[in-house]
Amino acid sequence: MPSCFPPLSAVRWLLLVILLGCGFAAQAVSLPAAAVGAQQQKSASRESTPSEEDKKAGYAALAEILENDSARQQLVKQLRDAGSQKSESSTTPVIVPPEPEEKTVLQSLTELTRQYGGAFASQFVRLHNNIVSAPHKSFNKKTFFNALNHFLMLAAALFAIYWLMRWCVSPLFRRMGRWGRRNNHQRTNWLHLPVTILGAFFIDLALLAAALFIGQILSDNLNGGNRTIAYQQGLFLNAFALIEFFKTILRLIFCPHYPDLRFFHIRNPSAFYWNTRLSWLSGVIGYGLLVIVPIVTNQVNVQTGALVNVVIMGSITVWALWLIITNKRDVQLALLQLADRTLSFFAIFIRAFAVIWHWLAGAYFIALFFFSMFNPGNSLKFMMSATVQSLAIIGFGALLSGMLTRWIAKTIILSPDLRRNYPQLQQRVNSWIHVSLKAARILTVFAVMLLLLNAWHLFNLWEWLTVGGGEKLVDVIIRVAMILFFSAVGWTLLASLIESRLASDSHGRPMPSARTRTLLTLFRNALAVVISTITIMILLSEIGVNIAPLLAGAGALGLAVSFGSQTLVKDIITGIFIQFENGMNTGDLVTIGAITGTVERMSIRSVGVRQDTGAYHIIPWSSITTFANFVRGIGSFVANYDVDRSEESDRVNATLQAAVKALMENEEIRGMVIGEPNFAGLVGLTNQAFTVRVSFTTQPLKQWTVRFALDEQVKKHFDAAGIKPPHQTVEVMQTGTDVAGAAAALPPPA
Structure with missing residues (x-):
């Protein structure tokens, strides 16, 4: 909870002001040493003179101390102790603000409610006193109507001149609207229409400035040398400037007479309807509170002016609430239709505004009613100023967010050489840029919210950014953004270099070996883990998280996990050594234990093998003791052919050589x-057959193709040469008889 006591320097200055205000007759009394010290400091350096803001802050701080009973008693005691000390004492008494008393949240809320409730009630009492017990003022009929005539002459002349000036530039507005709309339809440049609309707005402001200049000249010549008339005409010119500026904002939004300069898709009847009624509302409120009420108060009496203020604002508030309730459904449907036509990012805010717009508008006019009761002139200026600032902030924020949204939808195209050398660089750069633009869009929305709160004096943005938590928040955001930027750049460069080595030979570059692809893939994955871990740790440290316990806990956890994950560690170590020894790579045909298949995936923990049956096996590295790789350098096979024992061996060998020769003639x-x-x-050699052999050395994985082709040729040549395969004999044994007499050999086949 923030302290309710001022800093020590402010207390010393306040004591000086209070004691000096008691008169020079009290100079014989010894001043507190704090006041004396402040006087010496003031005489020593003129630069330390407190400003008006310091004085106001000091008064407010002293008021807070005096409102608190315990703090007031402690301050009185310190003042008495300081005054009772001798002037020749070498020690300077120091007045220390009392320690703030601890309050619960409920107590703080109760005090805050009591404070604002009391202020609100006092304003009603003040209004009642102005109406009932304010002093009467004599009414001079001749003076009043004389001033009224001069006032009306100026008003009529100024309105006529302003209308004539705007009528003269109306053809220019129409041409600007057609030009901007035509370029917008042709999609040559989407900025043409917004620039045209803003140009028309600035021309409208220039016309208003010219009208005010002419109005000031007319006022100097139509006041008859009367200070009262000049004062009233000055009120009118101020009100004219404020109200017409607000109407200029309305014309920028609705633009009823020039549809081509209308930024939003609003039908002409709706634009004319809302522009007319909001103009009437602003005109009646502005001229009523800034012109009529002050004139009536000065020329008639205070009571009449207060009653006129209540009547004007009461009538306007009732009318405004009736307009809001009457058009609630139509405005909501129009906003929902606008959300359907706009970008998805803005559609969220428009739909949310469509649900609560009538509550916000009603609260706006009710707040204006109460503020105008207490302080008619300043409240209206504040409300209009806050409204214009809000519209400007929302418009600028929407324009900036729209530009960011359009940039997000675009894609950066790199040169063909860069895309060929770094295949994933374009996609990765676009992804980082899109993420950065989305983050910038979120920060834009956050900044717009803070600016809106600051415009309505609900939040002191400058103080928050300079001496509050905003300074630290902005610093953290900048640091986090820089860390993420350098991490993204580092990862993009390293990953792109690795992927350039992994690129295929589709662009004429040599294909990297399977071992290189596997090692680079594992290195890229490990690099991603390392960069992500380091970045997260640095980010946690920057946002104020103490990472020392995290590192210690990670070390202890790693020690505990290491005992329970010995198999995992063994898998990793074995896999690393197999990879460095180039034992197998993706696409190799291997036999691991009883499994023969093609290597499809290799990770740091396991290898994935696909059998020819379609079965996929995940084999941990630690379970591999021996394995066979069929694609290391060469392939080979040995072909054995059995023929009948009665065949001539020379003829069989000659026929086999003829079959091999026919096979080798195939290119x-x-x-x-x-x-x-x-x-x-x-x-x-056996009793029924003998075996002849031929062996081949082939390209890796080609031994089966050559073997199948060889078998086909051997069969053709053996059949053509009449070489017979070995005959099988079957010997039948009969039980219960003599083996020699019962055994009979089967007759040889024909």
């Missing part, structure tokens, strides 16, 4: 074979 098969086939001749 496609010959390109798969490395070197020449190796004939081993007769390599096996």
Whole structure:
């Protein structure tokens, strides 16, 4: 809870002001040392003289101290102690603000409610006294009507001149509207129409400034040398400037006479309806409170002026609430239709505003009614100023957010060379830029909300940014943005370099080896984890989180996890060594244990193998003790062929060589074979057959293709040469008889 006591320097200055105000007769009394010290400081340096703002702050601080019983008693005691000390004392008494007393949230809320409730009630009492017990003023009929005539002459002349000036530039507005709308339809440049609308708005402001200049000249010549008439005409000129400026804002929004300069899609009857009624509202309120009420108060009496103020504002408030209730549904439907046509980002805010717009508008006019009761002139200026500031802030924020939204929808196209060398760079750059623009759009909305609160004096933005929490928040946001920026740039550069090595040969570059692709992929994943972890830790440190316990906890947790995840650590270490030894890569045909298949995926913990049956196996690295890789350098196979024992071995070998020769004449098969086939001749002999052998060395994974083609050729040549395969014999044993007499060999086949 913030302290309710001022700083020490403010208390000292206040004591000086209070004691000096008691008169020079009290100079014989010893001043408190704090006051004396303040006087010496003032005489020593003129630069330390408090400003008006310091004085106001000091008065407010002293009032807060005096309102608190315990704080007041402590301050009185310190003043008495300071006054009772001898003047020759070497020690200077110091007045220390009392320690703030701890209050609960309920007590603070009660005090705040009592404070504002009392102020509100006192304003009603003041209004009642102005109406009932204010002193009467004599009414001079001749003076009043003389001033009224001069006033009406100025008003009529000024309105006529202003209307004539705006009528003269109306053709220019029509041409500007048609030009901006035509370029907007042709989509040549979307900025043409907003620039045209703003140009027309500034021309309208220039006309208003010219009319005010002419009005001031007329006022100097139509006041008859009467200070009262000049004062009343000055009131009118001030009210004219304020009200017509607000009407200029209304014409910027609705633009009833020049539809082409209308920024929003509003039908002409609706635009004319709302522009007319809001203009009447602003005119009646402005001229009523800024002109009629002051003139009646000065020329008639205070009571009549207060009653006129109540009548004007009461009537306007009732009329405004009736307009809001009558048009509640129509405005809501129009806002929802506008949300359907606009961008999705703005549609959210428009739909939310469509639900609560009547509550906000009603609260606006009710607040204006109460403010005008207490302080007619200043309240209206404040409300109009806050309204214009709010419209300007919302308009600028919508324009900036719209530009950011359009930029988000665009894509940056890099040169063909960069896209060829760094395939993922364009996508990654666009993704980072889109995220940055979305963050900037969110910050824009946040800034608009703060500016709106500051415009209505609900929040002191400058103090919050300079001495409050805003300074730290802005500093943290800038630091976080810089950290994220450098992390994104670092990751983009490193990842792009890795991906450039992983690019295929579709652009004429050599294809990297499978081992290189695997290692680079693992390195990229590890790099992503490291950069993300470091960035998160730095961000937590920047936003005020003490990461020392996190690091200590992470170390203890890592120690505990290491004991429970020995298998995982073993998987990682084994996988790293297998990769560095180039044991297998993605796409290799391997046999791991009883599983033979193609390597589809390799991670830091396991390898994924797909069998020819379609089954997918995930095998941890630690479970691999031995494995076979069929694509390391060469492939080979040994072909054995069994023939009947009665065949001649030379003829069989010659026929086999003829089959191999016919196979090698096939250019496609010959390109798969490395070197020449190796004939081993007769390599096996049994009672029914003998075996001949030939072996081949092939390209990796081509041994099966060559073997299948060889089998086809051997069958053709063996069949053509009449070489018979070995015959199988079956021996039947009968139980219960002599084996020698019962055994009979089957007759040989024909």
